[in-house]
Amino acid sequence: MPHYDRTEEEKWKEFRFRFPYTAGLKRLREEVLSDPDFDPAVLWVWGTMQATAVLEVLKACEREFGERGQRVVREALRGVGLEVGRQILEGTEWPEGMTEAELASFYATVINCVVYASLEDPSIDGEDRVSFHILWCPHQDRYGAFDCRVQRYFVQGMLEALKERGWLTDWQVRFTRTIPAGAETCHFELWKAPGEEAMLWESYSEELERKALRMAAAEREREEGEGD
Numbered sequence: 001m002p003h004y005d006r007t008e009e010e011k012w013k014e015f016r017f018r019f020p021y022t023a024g025l026k027r028l029r030e031e032v033l034s035d036p037d038f039d040p041a042v043l044w045v046w047g048t049m050q051a052t053a054v055l056e057v058l059k060a061c062e063r064e065f066g067e068r069g070q071r072v073v074r075e076a077l078r079g080v081g082l083e084v085g086r087q088i089l090e091g092t093e094w095p096e097g098m099t100e101a102e103l104a105s106f107y108a109t110v111i112n113c114v115v116y117a118s119l120e121d122p123s124i125d126g127e128d129r130v131s132f133h134i135l136w137c138p139h140q141d142r143y144g145a146f147d148c149r150v151q152r153y154f155v156q157g158m159l160e161a162l163k164e165r166g167w168l169t170d171w172q173v174r175f176t177r178t179i180p181a182g183a184e185t186c187h188f189e190l191w192k193a194p195g196e197e198a199m200l201w202e203s204y205s206e207e208l209e210r211k212a213l214r215m216a217a218a219e220r221e222r223e224e225g226e227g228d
Contacts, residue, residue, distance in 0.1 A: 004113035006106070006122070014095035015106040019114060020087040047117070048142050055147050062216035063223075070209060074153050081157020084115060089161055104168055104190045105130040111158055116151075121185075128192035133185040145181035149208045156205070172200050 006012040019025050032038055054077070061069030088110055094103065105124050112120045112134060119135040139148070155173070163169050172193035177183035193200065 003119055004109055006109060009102075011095070011098055011102050012106060012109075014098060015103070016092050016095075017088050017107075017110050018090050018092070020084045022087075044138055047138055051139055051150075052142060055143070055150050058150060059212075059216065062212055063220050066216070067213060070213060074209070077150065077153035078157040078160075081154035082160050083157070084154070085158035085161025086164075088115075088158070089165065094167065099127060100168060100171070100192065101125075101127055101130050104171055105132070107162065107168075108132055108188075108190060111155065115154075115158070129189065130191075131187065131189045133187050134179070135185055137179060137186060140179040140186075143180055145178055146208075146212075148178060148180060149205070149212070152201075152205050152208070156201070159201075170194075170198060172197060174200060174204070 001007065033040060058070070058073045058077075061073050063069075065072075088107075101124050105122050108130070109120065109122055109132075112118045112122075112132065116137065118137045121133040121135055123131050125131055139151075143150075159168075159173070170192055171190055173188060173190045176187045176189060178186045
């Protein structure tokens with residue numbers, strides 16, 4: 001049984017989604033994973049190299065170009081997330097009788113377990129609130145706590161793909177703890193956000209961006225001082 005299959009929930013079977021990058025995925029499944037000489041664990045090595053490169057590109061652009069460099073990388077990552085979200089939802093209709101909470105939880109499962117190749121423990125906590133624990137994430141042994149800000153841009157795009165359809169437009173997401181910060185699991189909450197809570201995700205992203213620019217400026221000053 002695939003690790004993303006929530007077989008204990010009847011409504012999950014009604015949520016139809018598409019895998020992103022279907023052509024390459026088809027080749028992987030049919031031609032590569034069937035080869036007994038191929039060790040699928042090397043995909044983690046390859047993916048970790050890509051994730052490290054994305055982080056280092058962001059930090060380098062922040063050091064060299066400041067806010068403008070940060071914005072360029074941020075928007076590129078957000079655009080990738082948006083395209084992935086659109087592929088996931090292509091041809092998808094909101095199943096009759098499915099609640100907003102169920103849709104939010106199921107979409108989160110696809111992001112967590114398919115896009116991020118993670119293991120999760122999801123929970124539908126009420127009509128307007130869901131949550132999940134990330135039990136294992138491919139980045140947890142490489143990224144530090146602050147590095148995880150990179151993922152916010154991908155996720156922002158994937159959330160925008162939902163909102164393009166007019167779905168869950170007033171829902172928000174936040175994390176309460178993360179593995180890179182020392183917790184046993186990463187824990188996230190999604191909820192129907194009233195009033196000023198509606199911009200919490202964006203506001204916290206902006207706070208992290210300001211902090212990153214201060215760190216980048218300080219590092220640049222150190223480098224310039226060492227070069228004198």
